Amino acid sequence: MKTTDIERTRMDQDDAKLLAAYREGDSEALGVLVEKYKRPLFGFILRFSEGREDADEVFQEVWVRAIKNMNRYRQKSLLSWLFRIAHNLMIDRVRRRKFVLSLDTPASEDGMSLGEQLAAAGLGPDSATGGRELGLRIEAAAAKLPLEQREVFWLRMQADLSFKEIAKIQKCSINTALARMQYAVSKLRKELAGEYRELQETGI
Amino acid sequence: MKMKKLEKWLLLEASGELSPRQLRRLGRELAVSEDARILRQELGRLRGSILLPAIEPSPWTGSRIAARLREERHPALTVTRALKPALALAACLALVAGILNFHGKQTSSASAAIVAAAGVDVWSDPLEEDMSRLESQIAAISGDSLDTMEM
Numbered sequence: 001m002k003t004t005d006i007e008r009t010r011m012d013q014d015d016a017k018l019l020a021a022y023r024e025g026d027s028e029a030l031g032v033l034v035e036k037y038k039r040p041l042f043g044f045i046l047r048f049s050e051g052r053e054d055a056d057e058v059f060q061e062v063w064v065r066a067i068k069n070m071n072r073y074r075q076k077s078l079l080s081w082l083f084r085i086a087h088n089l090m091i092d093r094v095r096r097r098k099f100v101l102s103l104d105t106p107a108s109e110d111g112m113s114l115g116e117q118l119a120a121a122g123l124g125p126d127s128a129t130g131g132r133e134l135g136l137r138i139e140a141a142a143a144k145l146p147l148e149q150r151e152v153f154w155l156r157m158q159a160d161l162s163f164k165e166i167a168k169i170q171k172c173s174i175n176t177a178l179a180r181m182q183y184a185v186s187k188l189r190k191e192l193a194g195e196y197r198e199l200q201e202t203g204i
Numbered sequence: 205m206k207m208k209k210l211e212k213w214l215l216l217e218a219s220g221e222l223s224p225r226q227l228r229r230l231g232r233e234l235a236v237s238e239d240a241r242i243l244r245q246e247l248g249r250l251r252g253s254i255l256l257p258a259i260e261p262s263p264w265t266g267s268r269i270a271a272r273l274r275e276e277r278h279p280a281l282t283v284t285r286a287l288k289p290a291l292a293l294a295a296c297l298a299l300v301a302g303i304l305n306f307h308g309k310q311t312s313s314a315s316a317a318i319v320a321a322a323g324v325d326v327w328s329d330p331l332e333e334d335m336s337r338l339e340s341q342i343a344a345i346s347g348d349s350l351d352t353m354e355m
Contacts, residue, residue, distance in 0.1 A: 038261055156215075
């Protein structure tokens with residue numbers, strides 16, 4: 001078993017304990033769980049919603065549904081279960097509203113676009129000063145991807161879910177999830193062109 | 205190995221989903237192919253350049269979730285709480301209606317008693333008439349007075 005697997009298993013045992021504690025009336029246990037997963041989950045939801053308030057609403061709904069249907073929770077990872085619920089909710093909303101997300105759409109009262117809000121701080125592990133600019137370009141390019149490809153891209157690149165987990169979320173085969181990711185990477189390669197060469201050559 | 209397949213394997217390698225055998229084969233490929241190494245680097249750096257979202261859910265989200273779950277657990281209680289003013293108003297109206305109805309009943313029961321009394325009178329009159337008519341008919345038939353028959 002690899003180190004990440006061991007960490008994940010331990011993490012899942014912790015989650016199970018916290019869930020059991022919440023069921024027994026310890027409301028703080030729920031707070032710990034929400035805190036633990038808020039960043040990847042909220043970041044993902046925010047990318048597919050109409051702004052912070054909308055994302056807040058979906059985020060709450062995901063947790064309420066997750067706790068209410070906990071008896072149906074059979075997956076190894078709570079995070080993956082939460083993403084699955086988030087995926088279903090967002091698909092419903094997208095279908096209902098026919099909403100197409102644009103990162104240029106003003107998402108807050110101060111007129112800051114969603115892309116700017118998302119990238120306001122917090123860079124990936126390899127990022128340096130110039131990395132923020134590239135990160136913003138990746139955000140913008142990824143926003144143009146078709147919904148399913150965009151979802152695979154963020155679930156893999158940011159939420160760190162495996163393709164097996166992504167396939168479960170999207171109710172498709174692992175090969176389909178992989179193919180979607182490959183299409184996404186290929187489109188980003190075309191969209192970013194120059195910056196992508198930079199990625200290959202200099203290595204930010 | 206074709207680039208498409210190589211990219212697929214590199215993606216699976218990053219997610220820890222390659223079997224040990226596949227990992228060994230990929231290692232051999234990376235050792236001999238410059239393109240494979242470049243592609244691997246490129247994917248790694250793409251991932252490294254991803255910006256982590258700076259926005260977090262509002263600080264009250266946790267308590268809102270807990271409150272919503274409490275509501276879902278005790279829906280009847282919540283409905284009662286929400287309908288409290290309406291229920292109080294309905295209770296007041298019922299009380300007023302009850303009082304009015306009680307007074308109304310008192311009035312109507314008095315009139316009913318009068319009607320009942322009148323009804324007895326009306327009912328008893330023809331009976332007496334019938335009785336006296338019957339008595340006279342019996343007396344006529346028998347030729348004796350009713351008093352004699354009774355004796």
